[in-house]
Amino acid sequence: MHDDRKLVEARLERVLRERVRPAVHPATTPLSVEIWSTDGEPVPVAEGLVAPTRPIAPGTPWGTPWGTSWFKVTGTVPAEWAGRTVEAVLDLGFTPRTPGFQCEGLVHLPDGTPVKGLHPRNAYVRVGAPVAGGERVHWRIEAASNPDLEADGVPFRPTPMGDRATAGDAPQYVLGEMRLAVFDETVWNLVMDLEVLGELMAELPVDGARRWEILRAVGRALDAIDLQDVNGTARAARGELAGVLATPAAATAHRVSAVGHAHIDSAWLWPLRETVRKVARTASNMTALLDEEPDFVFAMSQAQQYAWLKEHRPEVYARVKKAVADGRFVPAGGMWVESDTNMPGSEAMARQFVHGKRFFLEEFGVESDEAWLPDTFGFAAGLPQIIRAAGSRRLLTQKISWSRTNDFPHHTFSWEGIDGTRVFTHFPPVDSYNCEMTGRQIAHAARNFKEKGVATRSLAPTGYGDGGGGTTREMVAKAARMRDLEGAATVEWETPADFFAKAEAEYPDPPVWVGELYLELHRATLTSQAQTKRGNRRGESLLTEAELWAATAAARTGFRYPYEELDRIWKTVLLHQFHDILPGSSIAWVHREARATYARLAEELEAIITGAQRALAGEGTRELVFNPAPHARGGVPAGGAAPFDGQGDKAVPTPRDGGGYVLDNGMLRIEIDGRGLVVSAYDRIAGREAIAPGQAANLLQLHPDFPNQWDAWDVDAFYRNAGRDLTDVAGLSVAGGAVRVERAFGASRVVQLLSVPISAKRLDIDTEVDWHETEKFLKLAFPLDVKADRYASETQFGHVYRPTHQNTSWEWAKFEACNHRFVHVDEPGWGAAVVNDATYGHDVTRTVRGDGGTTTTVRASLLRAPRYPDPETDQGTHRFRHALVPGATVGDAVREGHRANLPERRVTGGAAEIAPLVTVDNDAVVVSAVKLADDRGGDLVVRVYEAHGGRARATLRADGFDTARAVLTDLLERPDTDAEPPARADGGLVLALRPFQMVTLRLPRV
Missing domain, CATH: 2.60.40.2220 (Immunoglobulin-like)
Structure with a gap:
């Protein structure tokens, strides 16, 4: 034979596309279809099942944005199909786009029993195998007309479709063919054979014998196919391929542990309520596939999603519980949701595991040993200790492969956190949490695996996510062919626990990575949607405060401890820490609802706190201060109240020579010039100036912000190349013991109040921004006269150090990073801190001045204005509270960070002191x-x-x-x-x- 390989490959592609794949369903007959639609919120299943319908034909537009339609599908299996396998092929109007980002459906029997989900690459429903002929088909399909936010093929374009209030009412989809069809399993298997061999062949060395062996076999198979009678000749074509499919893999082949997966964002380009339905569709699909495929194993994380099933679709949940009991549907990860891990506070990160693991234990008797976070945008250095303290010891993620600057050096390693705790960690080298089990992907995993020679196995999360329905029968078929196939990595379905046990056993002493797992991408998620971030911080603080005061009151007064309320509120806050909600990367609808939710929760928590404190205070007229602010010395308080002593007063502003004001409490002297900028912050106790010579703090800086991609997610380093200092002042005055600064820029305004407490060495800065910019980035800068080669930023249960220099590409890539309540810089003997009550993103840079001194500049990131996926991101009024603490140790930074997030509360009562x-x-x-x-x-x-x-x-x-x-x-x-x-x-x-x-x-x- 002298077939040119390129000709054979081209021939294979066309024959598959035009002849073999269409022959999978050699005979079809149309189904009758009727529709009923609602433009509002989804109706209960019982209501949708009996809703009055009207006929609809293929080619008819349907489905307003975010609407729901119920299709009634009926038909009869032709008698002449008796003895054959029959299924329905139901096209709701699917496009070639990836599943999960367009219309979706869940098929029900007339009594409401869910059958399976419908998606563009999983659009069949089995009728019988074989059928007797004459069977009556009757289904009801709940179909969601969720808009495709990238339907025009242009990603990241601003769109009004991200909120029902602005999406309009134009139909989103056109109904496709809805037909009964004969399913030719032999032809379908031929498709699988040819696809696997064709994909494998494309990945093998051009001059390798195995590639040519496959090439010749594929050529013979194509010769054996009668293109006018594919169904009659498919078996013979398969026979030509049997030999190359039976050749076993080499003993040294890479080993892939496949686990069924459907990464479902708990919100993103759809609201929370739609995720409830996405989970039901996917779980229905996967429990059905488990029944059909005995080797298949499926894993689903996020206890919240199981809880949604339990509440909203108990019949689906019952199927899941049975599959879990059988060991084939695996509750993975042990967290309430796949949360962001950079921004959640210490307690919130701990509670993600508490509530997630407890749900799995109580509902299934299962305790996950791994944290499962494939899509989270980087990992804080405090996380290993939390994972271990929750009773787990492993981590899986894939996201670090998205880093744009440095190639992470390991796929399997030990990750060490700030306290020395280590967890066994795996990054799947398939570089996807939606593996489709293609030959290209499996070959990439084997080539890409960095532990060759010392380890042999990796994990591949396999299935369409985001409502795409999970793993398909085609993926299972391809995995079966690659179980032991020469030239390919071996593939076996395994649970995450089985994979990790084998990986640890063969690699007992892996390399160690110390410190945070920083994602060199998506840095702007630390700033986008500022009100969502403020709501999270406030919710965390109020929850821990409510627990403290309720416990104190319960122990001392018999106050009813609000177990149910706190449990529910914690779970709601944890849900909103999902890695597309708290990071600000969801559609407008999600963040509009989040703001309302945070406000409602804050009101409930304030009521709990007030009730507990009143119970403790008792009856009387004495004014007590709860959460009394720590002063210049003293640690973080854990409760208590004292009579109000009037020490909450502020230093009185006095005029400054040359314009501006001075704030002086005997420990700290602040000079504010006529521009409203802090030109001096003199530590009287240390005899040390905090502000770098010739510089000014409290400096607002505005940069253009138009990243190359991923608007809400990314800020690119070139944003620093342009920008301006906001030094024009619209008003400078004294207001209630503070210096009031007003500025106007673009279409926005800022009002700041600068004050110094009488008894603390601290400058408080309260900032209100009425923000109406587009594609801009607002920073608040503090240029400090400190020679700091590294700085500390708070993370869960401690702080992490980062260099201020850019000696290597690893340091350069961290040009925007996360802190919780403080950033601290120091040199031997003296330091300074910048604390906050609601911001996370920041940058720290250093320059050497002409006088030989070093300026270390700390900049807090306040606001952005990206236009995708929410075109109105952050428009409106925002409030921030920061403080500059000259002379601060790390301990001072810890204390002041807590103070900024814990308000003093004054309650009238009879207690002398609590x-x-x-x-x-x-x-x-x-x-x-x-x-x-x-x-x-x-x-x-x-x-x-x-x-x-x-x-x-x-x-x-x-x-x-x-x-x-x-x-x-x-x-x-x-x-x-x-x-x-x-x-x-x-x-x-x-x-x-x-x-x-x-x-x-x-x-x-x-």
Whole structure:
């Protein structure tokens, strides 16, 4: 034979497209279709099943944006099809686009029993195999006409379709053919044979014998096909391929553990309510496929999504529970949602695992051993300790492969967090969490795998996500052919636990990566949708405060501890930490609802806090201050109230020579010039100026912001090449003990209040921005006279250090990073902190001045104005609170960061003073949670961590609780049998903590 390989490949592609694939369904007959539509919210299934319908023909437009239509589909299997396999092929108007981003449907029997989901690459419903002929077909399809936000093929174009309020009512889809069809399994298998071999052939070396062996076999198979009688000759064509498909893989072949998967964003280009239905469709699909394919295994993460099924589609949930019990539908990850991990605070990140793992344990008796976060935008360095403390020890993600600057050096490794905790980590080298089991993808995984020679296996999450229905029968068929096939990696369906066990066994001493797993992409998610981020921060703070005061009041007054309310609110806040909600990368509808939700939750939490504090204060007329602000010394308080002493006053502004004002409390002197800029922040105690010579702090800077891609997600480094300082002042005055600065720029206005407390070495800056810019980036700059080669930014249960220099591409790539409540810079003997109450994104840079000194500039990121996917992102009024703390140690930064997020509360009552329920005698040990145990047994749960980055010894006391019977627990409040019990002394617990160590204690009532 002398067939040119390119001719054979081209011939294969055309014969498949034009002859073989169409022959899978050699005979068809139309179904009768009727429709009923609602433009409002989805109706209950029972209502949709009986809704009055009208006939609709193929080619008819249907479906307003975000609407729901119920199709009635009926027909009869022709008698002459008896003995054959028959299925329906139902085209709702699908486009060639990826599943999950267009219309979707869920097929029901007339009694409401769900059958399976419909998607563009999974549009069949089996009728019988074989049929008797004459069977009556009757289905009801709940179809969602979700708009394709990229339907014109141009991604990231601003669109009004992201909110029902602006999407209009034009039909989104045109009904396709709805037909019964004979399914020729032999032809379908021929398609699978040819696709697998063709894809494998394309990946093999051009001059390799195996490629030519496959090429010749494919050529013979194509010769065996009668193009006028594909169905009659398919078996003979398959026979020509049997030999090359039976050749076993080499012993050294890479091993791929496939796990069925359907990465479903809990919100993104659709609202939360639509995700409820996406999950039901996908779970219906996957439980059906599990029944058909005995080797197949499917994994689904996000306890919230299971909870939605339980609440909204109990009949689907029952099928899931059975499949879980059979060990084939795997609850993965153990988190409430696949959250962002950069921005959630310490307690919120812990509670993601608490609520996720507890749900899986209570509902299924299953405890996941891995964190499953394939799509999260980078991973904070505090996460390994949290994973371990939750009883897990592994992590899977794929997202770091999206980094644009540096190629991460490992696929399997040990990740070490800030406290020294390590977790076994795997990045699938297939570089996708939606693997389609193509030969190209499997070959890429084998070539790409960086641990060759010391490890042999990787994992491939396989299936269409985002409502795309999960794994398909075609993917399962391809995996079966690659189970043991020469030239390909071997593929086997396995659970995540089985994969990790084998990977750890063969690679017991993997390389170690220390510190955060920074994604060199999507950095703007730390700033986009500022009100969503403020709502999250406020929700976290109010929740921990509500737990503290409710526990204190319950222990001392009999106040009813609001278990149910706190559980529900925590889960709602955790849901909104999903990695496309909190990062600000969802459609307008999602963020509009998030703002309303946060406001409602804040109102509920404020009521809980007020009720508990009033119970503690009792009856009387004395004014008590709860959460009294720590002053120049003292750690982070864990509750308590004292009579108001009037020390909340501010230093009185006085005129400054040359214009402006001075704020001076004897510890700190602030000079504000006529432009409203801080030109001096003099630490009187240290005799040290904080502001770099000739520079000004409280400087707002405006940059153009038009990234190359991913508008809401990305800010590209070139944004720094242009921009302007906002130094024009529209008003400068004194207002209530503060200096009031007004500015106007573009279509926006800013009002700032600058003040210095009487008894704290701190400059408070309250900023209100009425923001109406487009594609701009607003920063707040503090150029500090500090020679800092690195800086600290708070993360979960500690802080992480990052270099201020750009010696390598790794440092350069971190030009925008995350902090929680503070950023701290220092040189030996003196430092400064910038704290905040709602922002996360920031940058820190350094320059050497002409005088030889070094300026380290800290800039907080305030606002952006991207136009996709929400064209009105951040338009409106925003409030921020920052503080500059000259002379600050890390401990001062920790304390002031807490203060900025914990408001003083004044309550009238009769108590002389309310002592804290829990006290710790070392400022380095921070109490992050005080609550009653979730099992409602009345025990007190206290979580503390070492916050300064050194070893700490502290005595913890809890009023009314028995320290002698205290036990260390994991995050789920279960005794930690491996931990050394805490020592007791003087009626307290003596804790010896390593740097950044977090511990949870459970104390019974006395």
